Amino acid sequence: MISGRIAMRNLALACTALAGLLGAPARADDITQDRLLNADKEQGNWLLHHRTYSANRFSPLNQINRDTVKGLKVAWTMALGGVEGGGIWSHGGLEGTPIVENGMMYVTDGWGSVYKIDARNGQGKLLWRMDPKTDHDWAGAVACCGVDNRGVALWDDMVISHTLDGRLMAMKKDTGEIVWQRQVADPDKGEAVTAAPLVVKDLAITGVAGGEYGIRGWIAATDLKTQKEVWRTYTIPAKGEPGSETWKNEGTAANGGGSTWVTGSYDPTSNTLFWGVGNPGPDWDNAHRPGDNLYTDSALALDLDTGKIKWHFQHTPNDPYDYDSVSENVLVDVPVNGRQTKLALTADRNGFGYAVDRATGEFVWGTPFVKKVTWTSGLNPETGKPVEYDPSQPVQHYNAAVTPSRENKVAEMCPGNMGGKNWPPTAYNPTLRLWYIPTIESCNTITVEETKPDSFKPREFYTGGGPSQHQRITGSVTAIDVTTGKVAGKAETPFPQLGGLLATPDLVFASQPSGEVLAYDAKTLQQLWEFNTGGGVNAPPITFSVDGKQYLAILVGLGGAWDKWFIESTPELKKMQTGSMLYVFAL
Amino acid sequence: MYVKLITAFSAVTVVAAVSLHGPVFAHDAPLQGQAAQGKRVFQQANCIGCHKWHGGGGGGYGGDALSLRATQLDRDQIIETVLCGRPGTGMPYFRRGIYDGGEHQCYGLGRQELGKDIPVEAGTFLRPNEVAAVTDYVLAEIKGKGEPTYAECSAFFGDNARVCNVYKTGQPASDAAQPSKQGS
Numbered sequence: 042m043i044s045g046r047i048a049m050r051n052l053a054l055a056c057t058a059l060a061g062l063l064g065a066p067a068r069a070d071d072i073t074q075d076r077l078l079n080a081d082k083e084q085g086n087w088l089l090h091h092r093t094y095s096a097n098r099f100s101p102l103n104q105i106n107r108d109t110v111k112g113l114k115v116a117w118t119m120a121l122g123g124v125e126g127g128g129i130w131s132h133g134g135l136e137g138t139p140i141v142e143n144g145m146m147y148v149t150d151g152w153g154s155v156y157k158i159d160a161r162n163g164q165g166k167l168l169w170r171m172d173p174k175t176d177h178d179w180a181g182a183v184a185c186c187g188v189d190n191r192g193v194a195l196w197d198d199m200v201i202s203h204t205l206d207g208r209l210m211a212m213k214k215d216t217g218e219i220v221w222q223r224q225v226a227d228p229d230k231g232e233a234v235t236a237a238p239l240v241v242k243d244l245a246i247t248g249v250a251g252g253e254y255g256i257r258g259w260i261a262a263t264d265l266k267t268q269k270e271v272w273r274t275y276t277i278p279a280k281g282e283p284g285s286e287t288w289k290n291e292g293t294a295a296n297g298g299g300s301t302w303v304t305g306s307y308d309p310t311s312n313t314l315f316w317g318v319g320n321p322g323p324d325w326d327n328a329h330r331p332g333d334n335l336y337t338d339s340a341l342a343l344d345l346d347t348g349k350i351k352w353h354f355q356h357t358p359n360d361p362y363d364y365d366s367v368s369e370n371v372l373v374d375v376p377v378n379g380r381q382t383k384l385a386l387t388a389d390r391n392g393f394g395y396a397v398d399r400a401t402g403e404f405v406w407g408t409p410f411v412k413k414v415t416w417t418s419g420l421n422p423e424t425g426k427p428v429e430y431d432p433s434q435p436v437q438h439y440n441a442a443v444t445p446s447r448e449n450k451v452a453e454m455c456p457g458n459m460g461g462k463n464w465p466p467t468a469y470n471p472t473l474r475l476w477y478i479p480t481i482e483s484c485n486t487i488t489v490e491e492t493k494p495d496s497f498k499p500r501e502f503y504t505g506g507g508p509s510q511h512q513r514i515t516g517s518v519t520a521i522d523v524t525t526g527k528v529a530g531k532a533e534t535p536f537p538q539l540g541g542l543l544a545t546p547d548l549v550f551a552s553q554p555s556g557e558v559l560a561y562d563a564k565t566l567q568q569l570w571e572f573n574t575g576g577g578v579n580a581p582p583i584t585f586s587v588d589g590k591q592y593l594a595i596l597v598g599l600g601g602a603w604d605k606w607f608i609e610s611t612p613e614l615k616k617m618q619t620g621s622m623l624y625v626f627a628l
Numbered sequence: 629m630y631v632k633l634i635t636a637f638s639a640v641t642v643v644a645a646v647s648l649h650g651p652v653f654a655h656d657a658p659l660q661g662q663a664a665q666g667k668r669v670f671q672q673a674n675c676i677g678c679h680k681w682h683g684g685g686g687g688g689y690g691g692d693a694l695s696l697r698a699t700q701l702d703r704d705q706i707i708e709t710v711l712c713g714r715p716g717t718g719m720p721y722f723r724r725g726i727y728d729g730g731e732h733q734c735y736g737l738g739r740q741e742l743g744k745d746i747p748v749e750a751g752t753f754l755r756p757n758e759v760a761a762v763t764d765y766v767l768a769e770i771k772g773k774g775e776p777t778y779a780e781c782s783a784f785f786g787d788n789a790r791v792c793n794v795y796k797t798g799q800p801a802s803d804a805a806q807p808s809k810q811g812s
Contacts, residue, residue, distance in 0.1 A: 131674050176791070179789070182791060504689070507687045507689065605677075
């Protein structure tokens with residue numbers, strides 16, 4: 042036995058020496074680009090923010106299914122941190138998507154601490170916590186919508202994460218030790234980072250928040266091997282660049298918004314990155330910024346290697362509503378009207394779900410997924426633009442009776458400015474070809490303030506007005522048949538969907554800010570299971586398996602924009618307490 | 629209803645505040661130490677959440693907090709506003725039980741008259757000396773000031789706080805003002 046140990050040690054030493062000669066080889070649990078490209082094949086893992094580059098948030102795991110889900114129970118929980126306040130925020134919240142690799146889970150709290158948890162053996166054991174010491178005052182004062190961090194990425198033997206104060210960080214997966222960090226966004230400019238990084242081909246892609254602070258938005262790529270920035274594509278064109286003509290008033294583009302605060306998707310066959318762009322600034326005074334305001338409220342397709350924009354599709358030109366288009370683009374291949382089509386799907390804050398040809402950006406279909414849309418009477422079936430859109434007019438009014446403007450300074454519109462769907466991610470079942478949207482069924486009231494030449498002040502809100510809530514807001518999980526573009530079902534919920542969805546072969550998982558985690562039948566949207574966590578949920582569920590057993594995991598801790606800015610529309614949620622918990626369920 | 633309340637607010641504020649002044653706040657002169665305590669209250673009671681560290685308030689995603697820098701309210705009126713909140717707005721009331729029919733009646737209006745416009749309850753209730761302290765802090769350090777300065781910011785957050793960087797030159801960040809070409 043002893044000699045055996047010695048033999049093994051010698052073999053290990055020999056292997057190490059050989060590895061040294063050949064250069065450091067990838068270990069079995071190192072994250073390579075090949076593994077990320079094939080993340081769907083690692084059935085028990087959740088390797089990417091949206092599970093796969095196509096952002097389907099679909100897991101094939103099926104132990105927890107239509108028949109067994111009623112037996113789903115809490116397996117273990119873990120208290121996390123990051124509830125403290127900072128800046129204008131009284132507390133942090135949890136919006137992160139857990140990442141799981143071979144039974145090891147990585148989650149974040151709102152201030153960007155990263156936790157590695159051993160999720161094997163039916164229990165959760167905290168292995169390390171990396172606290173990035175985020176500057177609470179600096180970042181919290183320019184975080185429009187909460188102290189949020191939506192999760193990490195894995196690359197090589199490292200964990201890659203963002204902080205609210207604008208850093209991109211790499212830490213050792215084994216120990217949490219910080220290897221390097223770089224400042225990628227600048228809170229002095231009103232920039233913050235809440236999105237999880239997307240790692241593709243040794244690049245970390247960063248999106249930025251700050252559309253309410255007069256930033257000029259961008260998407261940036263950092264080479265993880267050199268820690269150098271490879272490209273930074275601004276979402277507001279510079280003077281003379283294509284699209285700059287859509288900012289007709291001199292100087293408005295410089296503070297034109299166009300944030301990019303939701304993690305995008307990637308198509309390896311065309312080497313294209315898909316990323317959504319947020320609202321123009323100031324949000325509600327569109328007369329201040331005549332023109333279509335490209336590339337705000339648009340889906341962008343970009344070349345991964347250069348950041349060059351291949352095409353764009355703008356949803357709400359010259360937006361007077363705060364209808365960001367930051368939503369993830371979900372990449373699906375389906376027959377539409379008898380023709381196999383490669384689509385990019387996005388559920389916009391303006392209440393419409395869109396499908397475009399992802400090679401060209403050509404409009405395929407658009408469907409309202411909320412119960413009530415008042416700002417437009419519909420989309421042009423050829424172009425996908427709102428039917429009232431008049432490209433000859435510098436300022437759009439759409440349905441003028443409900444549109445905030447200098448002529449209509451107090452306007453009630455539907456969807457409200459949180460949108461029909463906000464950042465929480467959709468999920469797609471490729472077998473049923475159903476796309477599930479976490480929906481906010483809403484209207485709210487906007488009061489417009491005319492922007493003056495001195496209205497812009499660094500690090501201060503630059504919104505041209507503000508919302509108020511005089512209407513109850515509810516929610517739904519809405520399913521769209523992707524082959525037809527028609528709504529196939531709607532499961533209504535008392536409160537808005539603020540956490541995002543997960544699809545499995547039989548089920549759709551959702552949540553409520555009042556504490557419930559929910560499971561629906563994937564075909565009928567009949568509710569099959571519910572568990573009340575006792576804390577507000579505004580984070581997406583994921584599933585993974587280890588030791589042959591399937592688990593469901595979700596972060597619980599109400600934060601974000603809702604409980605500060607929109608709580609009046611859901612008064613019962615005022616009683617929800619601050620918390621920071623990880624829940625893991627199993628049969 | 630809102631207009632009516634605001635009118636009522638204006639008419640009764642001074643009367644109510646004066647009647648409160650004697651029994652609740654025995655001493656008037658703002659002291660250095662009291663202003664310092666007031667700053668702590670300003671932070672702990674989350675005044676900063678809407679009025680910001682500099683008190684300038686402003687619009688944005690949730691309502692439009694009034695500027696304490698530009699306020700015309702006097703000491704008694706500020707005290708009344710902190711105790712009672714502002715009907716029909718997001719300004720909460722900070723005095724426990726102030727609308728429960730005690731000796732002090734805010735703006736001459738009770739819970740019944742205010743109906744749904746009754747101010748929201750603050751997350752933290754303040755004792756009378758804390759209300760006085762935060763009021764004196766507002767009067768001494770915020771009211772009547774112009775644009776926030778680096779010195780003010782450093783006094784609030786301490787030296788070398790990054791949150792104050794932006795006030796060093798008074799200029800917005802450089803490449804927001806001049807968009808650069810795409811690419812690195």
